[in-house]
Amino acid sequence: MAKITVEALHKSFGDFVAVKSSSFTIEDGEFFCLLGPSGCGKTTTLRMIAGLELPTSGRIFLGEQDVTFKRAALRDIAFVFQFFALYPHLSVRQNIAFPLKSQGMPRSEIRERVGEVARILRISHLLDKRASSLSSGDRQRVALGRAIVRRPKAFLMDEPLGALDAEMRHVMTGELRALHDRLAATSIYVTHDQLEAMSMADKIAVMNRGIVEQLGSPREVYDRPSSLFVADFIGSPPMNFLSLGEGIAEGADKIRLANGHVDAPRILEGGVREGDLVLGIRPEHLQFVDEGALRGVVFGVEYLGSAQIVTLTTPHGVVRARAPADRRISVGERLGLELRTDRLSLFEKSTGRALALARNGGAAHG
């Protein structure tokens, strides 16, 4: 087990820059998620940590050791691939034993270790089957087995649940986290699925266009997004953005919205010039109140069972609100909305950065 440190990591393929000087540290035993849309550089970052790709510049440390240019085989890291990469010509047992064989471990010990791993993952009954004959959920378990059997310094996982169906994915999410807690191993998990990241990670790095936009716990990333991108990417439905046709000065604590003013957390640093201010508010932080400052006409209602998502058109654009499921709302209805102002975020539209607000307890991350 080891801490992983990435310093100013940079990777370009010809003219295309895949990863732009990213830096972060993963503590020993932490479950770390690299989250971002496809093509954001998260997989490239992971492959560089694994040693499957060489960085253009920057350094990677495994524990105290600089492994930037060390061969993958010598890094003592396990990698779980999206499409499992189980060797189809080998049995499940041989697949799991494969990493141990490279170390020249005696046969009896290999047998013992494979048996133990199979018990943990509940695949003992599959050991003598061909890898190619398994269902995708079982293949995933075998792939995990091949990773944990070696007791490596760290586990790297590249969208390991991407090839599973929704139900299986949900089951495996729980199992993966349980496995992580049991082994207490440093894990890096790449995904574009925010739900997976939110439910499993100790810490999330949100990546976009080769840059780490925000680094923090799931709660921090959700509650205090450091940029418009993060706010938009995380949360389903995403955060509402209201363009306010005005600017704001440092120290201000009121925002003009529709025809009135709402109280806002005090702005700690940096004003925003006119027309460049965006207010972000999550759907669950909007409440239907008849005398609410923001008024809108109901445009659509999605009933989810546990709640309903109401889409409204307001003077500041389309807004979605999460309402209790028992309230009857019909299309065309005119409703008032109240913002939970302690939970709102403010952004500068041109740069995408979030303004540091008083309730943030200091500067925003990023």
Next chain:
Amino acid sequence: MSATTAHSIVEASPRAKTVAGAIVILYALITILPLLWICATAFKSQSDAISYPPKLLFTPTLEGFVDLFTVQTRQPPDFIAKLPPAKSWYEKLARERGMVIAGPSPVVGRFVNSLIVGFGSTILATLLGTLAAYGFSRFRVPLADDLLFFILSTRMMPPIAVAVPIYLMYRWLNLYDTQIGLILLYSAVNVSLAVWLLKGFIDEIPREYEEAALVDGYTRLQAFRKVVLPQAATGIAATAIFCLIFSWNEYAFALLLTSANAQTMPPFIPFIIGEGGQNWPAVAAATTLFLTPIVFVTILLRKHLLRGITFGAVRR
């Protein structure tokens, strides 16, 4: 007949199956008939072989094979009568026809040459082809497309067009009439086929397999051997058989570049015809012998060959 196509979603009717089966059997018979005819001729006597109408039923004899494997001279009956009694069945067989065996014929040497050159060049071409195809498939080779086109371009003119320069070159390099000379030449012709065929096969093998092995503590070469090779076995077998068929059957260069020492079977067989009348059973015996290894290898690898042809058509 639409019910018998591969894309049919309904089960073919018994009648359609019977008709399809009959067509296949008929085609197989037409194809195999010349081969059976040659095999039969190999076991006929000289007079049976040229009788008209052709004999379907005949007394099998090994005369053809004896003629093939020995050099004989015709002697008058009183000379044969004075000789000590024949020591072996084949000597007896020859004397019954007024012939005396003078010694073994060069056929065994020719056959061994064919085996060495055929399998040698196949192994060399497949080995080089696999390594080159792996390199092209997995690494960023500078000018990869141009190099691949260059490799392909070696097949764009008939090889025999360069026969004269190659002949002169071989004389100068002392490769004329050597087994290694033919092996090199056939490998050079086959390697382009091997690279292109195998690149297709290796491209189909997901990189993740090797990457998994690399992360799991194996070197690139070990990953290649333990992961890529077993996966590519089908393609390699299919490629090898194509190479073998070419080098086994090649006639023109073998005729031009070999004589007493390294001659292979294809240029040798026609020689049998010319000596003392047209000895068709001996020619047929030589042809039967010549066909055996390739039939054997094809049967041995037929599973791979079939899978090789349909490779990529099915989901992994």
